Amino acid sequence: MALSDKIRRFLQRISKPTYTVGKGNQVSFWTTGVHHVQFGGGNLIPENCAFADKTLLGFRTTLGTNNYFGGKAILGKYCQIGRDVAFHSTNHPISHLTTYINRQLFNGELKALKTEQPIRIGNDVWVGHGVIVLAGVEVGDGAILAAGSVVTQNVEPYTIVAGNPAKPLRKRFSDKIIGELLLLKWWDLPEDQILKLKPLFFQTLDEVQSIQDFLIPLK
Structure with a gap:
Protein backbone atom coordinates (compact mmCIF):
# COMPACT_ATOMS: atom_id res chain seq x y z
CA MET A 1 0.00 0.00 0.00
CA PHE A 173 -38.68 -19.46 -0.82
CA SER A 174 -41.47 -22.03 -0.96
CA ASP A 175 -44.08 -22.00 1.80
CA LYS A 176 -42.62 -25.24 3.16
CA ILE A 177 -39.09 -23.83 3.42
CA ILE A 178 -40.40 -20.61 4.97
CA GLY A 179 -42.33 -22.61 7.55
CA GLU A 180 -39.25 -24.64 8.43
CA LEU A 181 -37.10 -21.51 8.76
CA LEU A 182 -39.64 -19.85 11.02
CA LEU A 183 -39.58 -22.93 13.24
CA LEU A 184 -35.78 -23.09 13.20
CA LYS A 185 -35.30 -19.45 14.30
CA TRP A 186 -31.55 -19.72 13.68
CA TRP A 187 -31.02 -16.21 15.07
CA ASP A 188 -31.99 -17.46 18.53
CA LEU A 189 -29.51 -20.36 18.52
CA PRO A 190 -26.22 -20.25 20.45
CA GLU A 191 -23.01 -19.75 18.52
CA ASP A 192 -21.98 -23.42 18.59
CA GLN A 193 -25.24 -24.57 17.01
CA ILE A 194 -25.14 -21.84 14.36
CA LEU A 195 -21.66 -23.05 13.47
CA LYS A 196 -23.03 -26.58 12.95
CA LEU A 197 -25.56 -25.10 10.53
CA LYS A 198 -22.89 -23.39 8.43
CA PRO A 199 -23.50 -25.57 5.32
CA LEU A 200 -27.15 -24.44 5.33
CA PHE A 201 -26.09 -20.80 5.03
CA PHE A 202 -24.20 -21.58 1.81
CA GLN A 203 -27.05 -23.56 0.26
CA THR A 204 -29.38 -22.02 -2.35
CA LEU A 205 -32.71 -22.80 -0.73
CA ASP A 206 -34.79 -22.68 -3.90
CA GLU A 207 -32.94 -25.84 -4.94
CA VAL A 208 -33.98 -27.97 -1.96
CA GLN A 209 -37.31 -29.44 -0.89
CA SER A 210 -36.59 -29.27 2.84
CA ILE A 211 -33.89 -28.06 5.22
CA GLN A 212 -34.28 -31.09 7.50
CA ASP A 213 -31.13 -32.81 6.23
CA PHE A 214 -29.11 -29.82 7.36
CA LEU A 215 -30.54 -29.99 10.87
CA ILE A 216 -29.23 -33.47 11.70
CA PRO A 217 -26.08 -32.10 13.42
CA LEU A 218 -28.32 -30.24 15.89
CA LYS A 219 -29.85 -33.44 17.26
Whole structure:
Protein backbone atom coordinates (compact mmCIF):
# COMPACT_ATOMS: atom_id res chain seq x y z
CA MET A 1 0.00 0.00 0.00
CA ALA A 2 1.36 3.41 -0.98
CA LEU A 3 2.24 5.89 1.76
CA SER A 4 -0.43 8.30 0.48
CA ASP A 5 -3.10 5.61 0.89
CA LYS A 6 -1.92 4.86 4.42
CA ILE A 7 -2.09 8.54 5.31
CA ARG A 8 -5.57 8.85 3.79
CA ARG A 9 -6.82 5.83 5.74
CA PHE A 10 -5.32 7.20 8.96
CA LEU A 11 -7.05 10.53 8.45
CA GLN A 12 -10.34 8.76 7.76
CA ARG A 13 -10.07 6.80 11.01
CA ILE A 14 -9.38 9.82 13.17
CA SER A 15 -12.11 11.87 11.47
CA LYS A 16 -14.71 9.13 12.05
CA PRO A 17 -14.02 8.03 15.64
CA THR A 18 -16.10 5.38 17.38
CA TYR A 19 -16.61 4.38 20.98
CA THR A 20 -17.85 1.22 22.65
CA VAL A 21 -21.19 1.00 24.45
CA GLY A 22 -22.05 -2.06 26.54
CA LYS A 23 -21.04 -5.45 25.13
CA GLY A 24 -19.22 -4.86 21.88
CA ASN A 25 -21.51 -2.17 20.45
CA GLN A 26 -19.53 0.20 18.24
CA VAL A 27 -21.04 3.67 17.92
CA SER A 28 -19.86 6.59 15.82
CA PHE A 29 -18.99 9.77 17.67
CA TRP A 30 -21.09 11.59 15.04
CA THR A 31 -24.32 9.77 15.95
CA THR A 32 -26.94 11.52 18.10
CA GLY A 33 -29.62 10.35 20.53
CA VAL A 34 -27.72 7.22 21.59
CA HIS A 35 -29.27 7.48 25.06
CA HIS A 36 -32.55 6.36 23.46
CA VAL A 37 -31.04 3.07 22.25
CA GLN A 38 -31.26 -0.32 23.94
CA PHE A 39 -28.45 -2.42 22.47
CA GLY A 40 -28.75 -6.17 21.93
CA GLY A 41 -24.99 -6.68 21.60
CA GLY A 42 -22.60 -6.58 18.66
CA ASN A 43 -24.40 -3.62 17.11
CA LEU A 44 -22.62 -1.29 14.68
CA ILE A 45 -23.82 2.32 14.49
CA PRO A 46 -21.96 4.40 11.87
CA GLU A 47 -21.79 8.17 11.49
CA ASN A 48 -24.74 10.53 11.19
CA CYS A 49 -27.40 8.23 12.60
CA ALA A 50 -30.06 9.90 14.77
CA PHE A 51 -32.44 8.46 17.37
CA ALA A 52 -35.40 10.57 18.47
CA ASP A 53 -37.12 8.06 20.76
CA LYS A 54 -36.78 4.60 22.30
CA THR A 55 -35.12 2.19 19.86
CA LEU A 56 -34.31 -1.47 20.46
CA LEU A 57 -31.60 -3.05 18.30
CA GLY A 58 -31.42 -6.86 18.31
CA PHE A 59 -28.22 -8.86 18.59
CA ARG A 60 -25.66 -8.07 15.85
CA THR A 61 -28.03 -5.80 13.94
CA THR A 62 -26.05 -3.20 12.01
CA LEU A 63 -27.12 0.19 10.68
CA GLY A 64 -26.02 2.27 7.71
CA THR A 65 -24.85 5.87 7.63
CA ASN A 66 -27.55 8.54 7.94
CA ASN A 67 -30.16 6.23 9.44
CA TYR A 68 -32.96 8.16 11.14
CA PHE A 69 -35.28 6.83 13.85
CA GLY A 70 -38.09 9.35 14.26
CA GLY A 71 -39.95 7.51 17.00
CA LYS A 72 -40.21 4.15 18.73
CA ALA A 73 -38.80 1.20 16.78
CA ILE A 74 -37.93 -2.41 17.57
CA LEU A 75 -35.46 -4.22 15.31
CA GLY A 76 -34.75 -7.94 15.62
CA LYS A 77 -31.48 -9.85 15.49
CA TYR A 78 -29.03 -10.03 12.57
CA CYS A 79 -30.70 -7.25 10.57
CA GLN A 80 -28.74 -5.17 8.07
CA ILE A 81 -29.94 -1.64 7.41
CA GLY A 82 -28.65 0.25 4.38
CA ARG A 83 -27.69 3.91 4.08
CA ASP A 84 -30.16 6.79 4.28
CA VAL A 85 -32.95 4.68 5.78
CA ALA A 86 -35.67 6.37 7.85
CA PHE A 87 -38.13 4.94 10.36
CA HIS A 88 -41.06 7.32 11.01
CA SER A 89 -43.34 5.99 13.73
CA THR A 90 -45.01 9.36 14.42
CA ASN A 91 -47.52 11.34 12.36
CA HIS A 92 -48.56 14.97 12.35
CA PRO A 93 -52.25 15.67 13.07
CA ILE A 94 -54.32 15.72 9.87
CA SER A 95 -57.84 16.20 11.28
CA HIS A 96 -57.09 19.44 13.13
CA LEU A 97 -56.77 22.99 11.87
CA THR A 98 -53.06 22.67 11.12
CA THR A 99 -50.34 20.08 10.74
CA TYR A 100 -47.81 22.61 12.03
CA ILE A 101 -46.52 21.46 15.43
CA ASN A 102 -43.33 23.48 15.60
CA ARG A 103 -42.43 25.27 18.84
CA GLN A 104 -42.82 28.58 17.02
CA LEU A 105 -46.61 28.21 17.33
CA PHE A 106 -48.09 28.09 20.85
CA ASN A 107 -44.63 27.15 22.17
CA GLY A 108 -44.96 23.70 20.60
CA GLU A 109 -48.09 22.72 22.56
CA LEU A 110 -49.56 21.24 19.38
CA LYS A 111 -46.99 18.43 19.54
CA ALA A 112 -49.42 16.75 21.93
CA LEU A 113 -51.64 16.11 18.90
CA LYS A 114 -49.08 13.85 17.24
CA THR A 115 -49.91 10.16 16.95
CA GLU A 116 -47.39 7.36 17.34
CA GLN A 117 -47.39 3.69 16.35
CA PRO A 118 -44.15 1.78 16.97
CA ILE A 119 -42.40 0.11 14.05
CA ARG A 120 -41.41 -3.55 14.45
CA ILE A 121 -38.79 -5.20 12.26
CA GLY A 122 -38.27 -8.96 12.51
CA ASN A 123 -35.03 -10.93 12.54
CA ASP A 124 -32.65 -11.40 9.60
CA VAL A 125 -34.26 -8.54 7.67
CA TRP A 126 -32.42 -6.64 4.95
CA VAL A 127 -33.48 -3.01 4.47
CA GLY A 128 -32.05 -1.49 1.29
CA HIS A 129 -30.65 1.97 0.59
CA GLY A 130 -33.04 4.87 1.02
CA VAL A 131 -36.01 2.91 2.38
CA ILE A 132 -38.67 4.75 4.40
CA VAL A 133 -40.75 2.74 6.89
CA LEU A 134 -43.89 4.41 8.22
CA ALA A 135 -45.79 4.24 11.50
CA GLY A 136 -47.25 0.96 12.71
CA VAL A 137 -45.56 -1.22 10.09
CA GLU A 138 -44.52 -4.73 11.10
CA VAL A 139 -41.95 -6.55 8.96
CA GLY A 140 -41.67 -10.33 9.24
CA ASP A 141 -38.52 -12.38 9.71
CA GLY A 142 -36.29 -12.80 6.67
CA ALA A 143 -38.03 -10.10 4.62
CA ILE A 144 -36.27 -7.80 2.14
CA LEU A 145 -37.25 -4.15 1.68
CA ALA A 146 -35.85 -3.16 -1.69
CA ALA A 147 -33.88 0.07 -2.12
CA GLY A 148 -35.99 3.20 -2.34
CA SER A 149 -39.18 1.58 -1.07
CA VAL A 150 -41.74 3.45 1.02
CA VAL A 151 -43.21 0.80 3.29
CA THR A 152 -46.71 1.69 4.46
CA GLN A 153 -48.14 -1.76 5.21
CA ASN A 154 -47.04 -4.92 7.02
CA VAL A 155 -44.62 -7.25 5.24
CA GLU A 156 -44.94 -11.03 5.49
CA PRO A 157 -41.92 -13.17 6.52
CA TYR A 158 -39.39 -13.96 3.78
CA THR A 159 -41.16 -11.65 1.32
CA ILE A 160 -39.48 -9.13 -1.00
CA VAL A 161 -41.28 -5.79 -1.35
CA ALA A 162 -40.46 -2.79 -3.54
CA GLY A 163 -41.93 0.50 -4.75
CA ASN A 164 -43.82 3.52 -3.45
CA PRO A 165 -45.95 2.42 -1.80
CA ALA A 166 -44.11 -0.90 -1.42
CA LYS A 167 -45.85 -3.95 -2.86
CA PRO A 168 -44.90 -7.64 -2.57
CA LEU A 169 -42.77 -8.86 -5.48
CA ARG A 170 -42.43 -12.48 -4.45
CA LYS A 171 -41.63 -14.81 -1.59
CA ARG A 172 -37.99 -15.73 -1.25
CA PHE A 173 -38.68 -19.46 -0.82
CA SER A 174 -41.47 -22.03 -0.96
CA ASP A 175 -44.08 -22.00 1.80
CA LYS A 176 -42.62 -25.24 3.16
CA ILE A 177 -39.09 -23.83 3.42
CA ILE A 178 -40.40 -20.61 4.97
CA GLY A 179 -42.33 -22.61 7.55
CA GLU A 180 -39.25 -24.64 8.43
CA LEU A 181 -37.10 -21.51 8.76
CA LEU A 182 -39.64 -19.85 11.02
CA LEU A 183 -39.58 -22.93 13.24
CA LEU A 184 -35.78 -23.09 13.20
CA LYS A 185 -35.30 -19.45 14.30
CA TRP A 186 -31.55 -19.72 13.68
CA TRP A 187 -31.02 -16.21 15.07
CA ASP A 188 -31.99 -17.46 18.53
CA LEU A 189 -29.51 -20.36 18.52
CA PRO A 190 -26.22 -20.25 20.45
CA GLU A 191 -23.01 -19.75 18.52
CA ASP A 192 -21.98 -23.42 18.59
CA GLN A 193 -25.24 -24.57 17.01
CA ILE A 194 -25.14 -21.84 14.36
CA LEU A 195 -21.66 -23.05 13.47
CA LYS A 196 -23.03 -26.58 12.95
CA LEU A 197 -25.56 -25.10 10.53
CA LYS A 198 -22.89 -23.39 8.43
CA PRO A 199 -23.50 -25.57 5.32
CA LEU A 200 -27.15 -24.44 5.33
CA PHE A 201 -26.09 -20.80 5.03
CA PHE A 202 -24.20 -21.58 1.81
CA GLN A 203 -27.05 -23.56 0.26
CA THR A 204 -29.38 -22.02 -2.35
CA LEU A 205 -32.71 -22.80 -0.73
CA ASP A 206 -34.79 -22.68 -3.90
CA GLU A 207 -32.94 -25.84 -4.94
CA VAL A 208 -33.98 -27.97 -1.96
CA GLN A 209 -37.31 -29.44 -0.89
CA SER A 210 -36.59 -29.27 2.84
CA ILE A 211 -33.89 -28.06 5.22
CA GLN A 212 -34.28 -31.09 7.50
CA ASP A 213 -31.13 -32.81 6.23
CA PHE A 214 -29.11 -29.82 7.36
CA LEU A 215 -30.54 -29.99 10.87
CA ILE A 216 -29.23 -33.47 11.70
CA PRO A 217 -26.08 -32.10 13.42
CA LEU A 218 -28.32 -30.24 15.89
CA LYS A 219 -29.85 -33.44 17.26
